[in-house]
Amino acid sequence: MEKFLLKYFTLIRVVIAIAIGIVVSIFLIYLISQEPAFSLKSFLLGPLLTRSRLAHLFETASPIIFCGLAISVAFQARQFNVGAEGSLYLGAAVGTAFAVSTNMPAFIHIPLVLLIAGLAGALWAFIPGILKARWQASELVSSLMLNYVAYFLGLYLINYHFRDKEAGFLVSYQLPQSAWLPQFIPDTRIHYGIILALVFALLVYYFLYHTTTGYEIRITGFNERFARFGGINVFRVIVLCQVIMGFLAAFGGMTEVMGIHRRFLWQNSPGYGWDGVIVAIIARNHPLLIVPASFFLSYMRVGGRVLNLMSDVPAEMVQVIQSIIILLITAEAFLSQLKYRITVRQAEKGGAV
Amino acid sequence: MSPFLQSIFSTEFGFAIFRVTTPLLFAAIGVSISNLAGTINISMEGTMLVSAFMGVLVSAFTGSLILALLAGVAAGVALAAILSYFHLRLKADIILAAIALNIFASGITVFLLYLATGDKGSSSSLKSMLFPEVHIPLIKSIPVLGTIISGHNVMTYGAILAIVVFYIITFKTPLGLRIRAVGQNPNAAESVGINVNRTRMWALMLSGFFGAFGGLYLSMGYVSWFARDMTAGRGWIAIAAATLGGCMPLGTFLASLLFGAVNALAIYFASLQFPSELIALIPYLATVIALTIYSAQALRKRTRKVAEAKRVGKITEVKETKESS
Secondary structure, eight states: OHHHHHHTHHHHHHHHHHHHHHHHHHHHHHHHOSSHHHHHHHHHTHHHHSHHHHHHHHHHHHHHHHHHHHHHHHHHTTOOOOTHHHHHHHHHHHHHHHHHTOOOOHHHHHHHHHHHHHHHHHHHHHHHHHHHHHHOOOHHHHHHHHHHHHHHHHHHHHHHHSBOTTSSSSOBOOOOGGGOOOBOSTTSOOBTHHHHHHHHHHHHHHHHHHSHHHHHHHHHHHOHHHHHHTTOOHHHHHHHHHHHHHHHHHHHHHHHIIIIISSOOOSSOOOHHHHHHHHHHHTTTOHHHHHHHHHHHHHHHHHHHHHHHHSSSOTTHHHHHHHHHHHHHHBTTTTHHHHHHHHHHHHHHHSOO | OOHHHHHHTSHHHHHHHHHHHHHHHHHHHHHHHHHHTTOOOOOHHHHHHHHHHHHHHHHHHHOOHHHHHHHHHHHHHHHHHHHHIIIIISOBOHHHHHHHHHHHHHHHHHHHHHHHHSOSSBOTTSOOOOOOBOOOTTGGGSHHHHHHHSSOBHHHHHHHHHHHHHHHHHHHSHHHHHHHHHHHOHHHHHHTTOOHHHHHHHHHHHHHHHHHHHHHHIIIIISSSOBTTTTTTHHHHHHHHHHHTTTOHHHHHHHHHHHHHHHHHHHHHTTSSSOHHHHHTHHHHHHHHHHHHHHHHHHHHHHHHHHHHHHHTSOSSOOOOOOOO
16 A cells, blocks of 8 residues: 555655645535525536537647647647747637638648648747747746737737628638538537647547657756757757747637638637646646646636536635645645655665665 | 827827836836835736726725725735745745735636626726826926926835835835845845845735836826726836836836836827827837847846856855846
């Protein structure tokens, strides 16, 4: 039992952090709701109860997986670029602009639009990357500022040049059918984006853990000076990991546009980039763990929406719970006393550990 | 003269610069003081939000400005206290913990706003109060300068005062000396008996304290309500301003003023026939450019120093200087 605890200590810590988060949410619901039992049920079981909510779970998870993967590549190199949001927004806007102004068969159009969006996002993420690598400008601050710039640029592009004036509200023209990602489960909006997200999770895993460049990214994150000493081109790694981040985020954003809305309708930035930061922290930047972490976050999101709709508790409670979970997961010393005690006891019992 | 240039050179524009600079300045002081101790507080966005919200809430329910001020400051300091507990005691990465706190602040303020008013957008249904405007008797009557300098919100003068306080704390008190020592080299500071963690805790608390005033000004001076995520990136711009100002009092002041001017310019641009989206992005773009120029110069200075040292032969191996965070 204790050996098991030690082996999976990190995972157990994450589970405990999540459990604490859920306990806090139960507490909050009982504190403010008029019918706590019903509210609690909506929050915890709500996402499973109807077919459309279950579908929502998958629909919401797929852009989050993309952004989680994006952020994890940058964070693995300890580049705190949080520009996934901006890359996603601007990339999707550029992709939409390209899609509505071209016409070609679907089997070319779909990959091409995704690629254009991805490249636009990559180009955007290249800016903080090169500023960091060349002049050591903090990528955290510059990527944050560029998120705002990307948001306004994307908004300008859509509202001034690709706005559908007959739609009645501020949206782009509808994409031509050849650029629609098919939805493959009847009566839901689950589209091929989720399949692509899972494929990319495997690809990113392979890239980070089984290729030389991936190794260089991880080593740079582990110890930049050591990486430099070992002959790794740190400059290249810093730029590359952020470019990949931008590509993945924009690609994921575009799948959502092509699979669900079929036009660009984000007048506010959708926030998936920040969700990506959250799941990257929960999954400790591991590409394969990003998938369950994203489903967990998606579950809380859908639960929050149900809660908002069915009861008197606002959905923003979910944000509060998320932040508590992240805080506990990032706290290295949280439960370390426990680990220490178990290690000592094991050592005393069996000699070598 | 074109109407645009006319408005730029008007006294209203000079007045607007100070108005826009005030929240940035408070936040930038907060960031500076934490960065001097080597623990940069990037949860300024969250600090300002909770303070702005608490100020509005308490002033609406108690009708007391003093209580609102106290509550706002307490909220800002509390957030900083959480950050310092998680970073210093529980060894959380300060950037990730601060990101979490920003999410927390954004969520908890809307959550409580909804409970208090039934509205998730803004607190316009609450009768919250404003900090008073101050008309300085003599200066008021100086022709041009008077209209620019006098008649501001009391918080704006508070921000100028805060720069002085920041200077005194940093350079004239034992705490300031310890903060700078810890920031330069924590090991050396520890070896002469300075409690590194406690010093950093104080620095973080002070950053929350200063940031709180910025938040209070936003909701009780700049405008008269609280709106969700009303900080709109000011906490981040403040980080850039602090970096640009080298985290020193005068530098921080000038850098904040620069960003304030760019912001005010963007507001004035809006009167022209020009897409508002493209105007709104100016301050953020300016921040990136300024940050890059500053970083490039700092880097050049460092490499020159290293080259100099190598040439003189004083040192053969040079330790890499601390990463600019």
